[in-house]
Amino acid sequence: MPEMVVTNDDLSKIMDTSDEWISSRTGIRERRLAREETTASMSVTAAKRALENAGITAQEIDLIIVGTITGDYVTPSTACEVQAALGADKAVAFDINAACSGFMFALHIADAYIKTGVYKTALILGAETLSKIMDWNDRSTCVLFGDGAGAAVVRSDETGLLAYDQGSDGARGTVLTCRSRENNNPFVKNPTEPSYTHMDGQEVYKFAVTTVPASIKKVVGEAGLTIEDIDCFALHQANIRIIQSVAKRLKAPEEKFPTSLDHCGNVSAASVPILLDEINRKGILKPGMKIVLSGFGGGLTWGSAVLEW
Ligand code: COA
Numbered sequence: 001m002p003e004m005v006v007t008n009d010d011l012s013k014i015m016d017t018s019d020e021w022i023s024s025r026t027g028i029r030e031r032r033l034a035r036e037e038t039t040a041s042m043s044v045t046a047a048k049r050a051l052e053n054a055g056i057t058a059q060e061i062d063l064i065i066v067g068t069i070t071g072d073y074v075t076p077s078t079a080c081e082v083q084a085a086l087g088a089d090k091a092v093a094f095d096i097n098a099a100c101s102g103f104m105f106a107l108h109i110a111d112a113y114i115k116t117g118v119y120k121t122a123l124i125l126g127a128e129t130l131s132k133i134m135d136w137n138d139r140s141t142c143v144l145f146g147d148g149a150g151a152a153v154v155r156s157d158e159t160g161l162l163a164y165d166q167g168s169d170g171a172r173g174t175v176l177t178c179r180s181r182e183n184n185n186p187f188v189k190n191p192t193e194p195s196y197t198h199m200d201g202q203e204v205y206k207f208a209v210t211t212v213p214a215s216i217k218k219v220v221g222e223a224g225l226t227i228e229d230i231d232c233f234a235l236h237q238a239n240i241r242i243i244q245s246v247a248k249r250l251k252a253p254e255e256k257f258p259t260s261l262d263h264c265g266n267v268s269a270a271s272v273p274i275l276l277d278e279i280n281r282k283g284i285l286k287p288g289m290k291i292v293l294s295g296f297g298g299g300l301t302w303g304s305a306v307l308e309w
Contacts, residue, residue: 001032001148001264001274002042008143017139027240031146031265033131038072040081042149043127046273047082050123054153058086061153062119064093065109067102067126067269069178069298070133071095078127091123099176100236100297102126102269103150104166107293107305110154111161125151126269133178135196144238145197146265150273159308162290163223165215166303175203176298204297208242212296213249215304220292223306227252230306231289234279236296237261237271258284268297285309 007030008019023029034042043066051058066078073081079093098105103126110122127149134142154160179195212235220227227250235243237260247254260275267274272295279285289309296302 001146002034002037004033004035005030006033011143015136015139015142017143022143025239025241026144027259027261028144028265029262031263032148034129034147037129037147039068039070039127039129039149040072040078040085042129042147043078043082043125043151044085046125046127046149046151047086047123050151050153051086054155056121056153058088059090060121061086061088061091061123063110063113063122064088064091065106065122065124066095067098067104067106067124068095068128069097069099069102069268070129072129079125082123082125088123098269098301098303099299100238100266100268100271101166101295101299101301101303103272104293104295104303104305105301107152107154107161108164108166108303111164114154114156120156122154123151124154125149126267126271126273128268128270130197130266130268133195133197135194135198138196140201141197141199144266146267148264148267148270148274150270150277152273152276162225162306162308163219164303164305165219165222167211167215167301169300172203172207172300173298175200175207175300178298205239205242207300208238208296209245209249211300211302212242212246212294212304215302216246216250216292216294219304219306223290225290225306229290230292231256232279232285233257233292233294234272234275235294237264237275238266238297269295271295
């Protein structure tokens with residue numbers, strides 16, 4: 001994550017908001033915002049730590065996928081920038097755009113390549129500099145998001161990914177949008193809306209609290225397990241109320257839902273891998289544990305997986 005910490009009180013000095021409003025509605029107390037860091041630089045740091053943690057070299061990577069909607073360039077992709085920085089010259093590298101589900105979609109793509117024998121070792125990332133696509137005059141969105149990156153190495157093994165569910169609902173995509181850059185083609189007229197994030201918070205909330213529990217129930221069933229069998233639910237960190245509502249709908253204790261949103265905010269595609277890394281380093285995850293990962297957001301998109309740790 002970037003170095004700069006921005007608290008809710010810091011925000012209340014530059015806009016009409018308060019720690020009370022933000023923390024009571026979302027659970028967010030502070031977030032990291034990039035100044036010097038870029039989507040690629042945070043990705044490279046996360047990637048190096050993931051390689052070290054997995055005990056492999058960059059030469060062993062066959063595939064690099066970055067889930068991001070905030071790459072530094074339209075081209076080259078963030079994945080190609082990561083490849084160059086790591087010297088992973090045997091890898092094929094590309095980005096995918098699935099907003100807050102980006103890491104989950106990357107995981108499923110990597111799994112499909114590995115299962116079909118095309119590649120053996122993948123490096124997957126979720127990385128975002130959301131601060132550059134926020135409208136800092138819109139207090140209802142800019143206070144929710146943060147910047148950061150997370151990475152994981154995925155390899156073929158006996159255990160691991162037990163089941164996967166993903167979906168998209170483009171027809172409801174207008175509830176969370178961010179226009180692309182302005183067009184300077186002299187033959188066309190630019191649209192009037194600026195290229196910042198726009199969100200219908202209540203519609204996104206309704207989507208999340210219905211779709212996520214349904215997706216988790218489905219994937220847990222497909223893994224031949226019950227909700228009670230799951231030791232830990234590592235969900236996309238959008239809002240504590242969404243997480244509490246999902247826990248309630250699944251009839252699972254809230255203690256099984258670790259959080260990082262209090263100090264990260266919503267980091268979109270980076271939020272599941274950052275949370276996974278935090279709970280891994282805290283020693284919460286033990287071999288054999290059954291874990292659910294679930295990401296959801298813009299598109300609309302969602303993806304859930306059951307892992308055996
Ligand atoms: N500080 C203070 N007041 C704020 C504010 C802020 N940062 N942002 C909005 N408000 C005000 C609004 O202007 C509104 O005022 P009004 O009643 O005078 O018009 C009031 O707070 C209530 O706004 P509303 O949008 O109805 O609040 P809400 O209870 O729906 O909560 C969210 C807003 C965004 C916290 C909530 O809808 C949410 O969490 N949605 C899910 C969003 C999400 O997680 N998206 C990412 C998914 S990947």
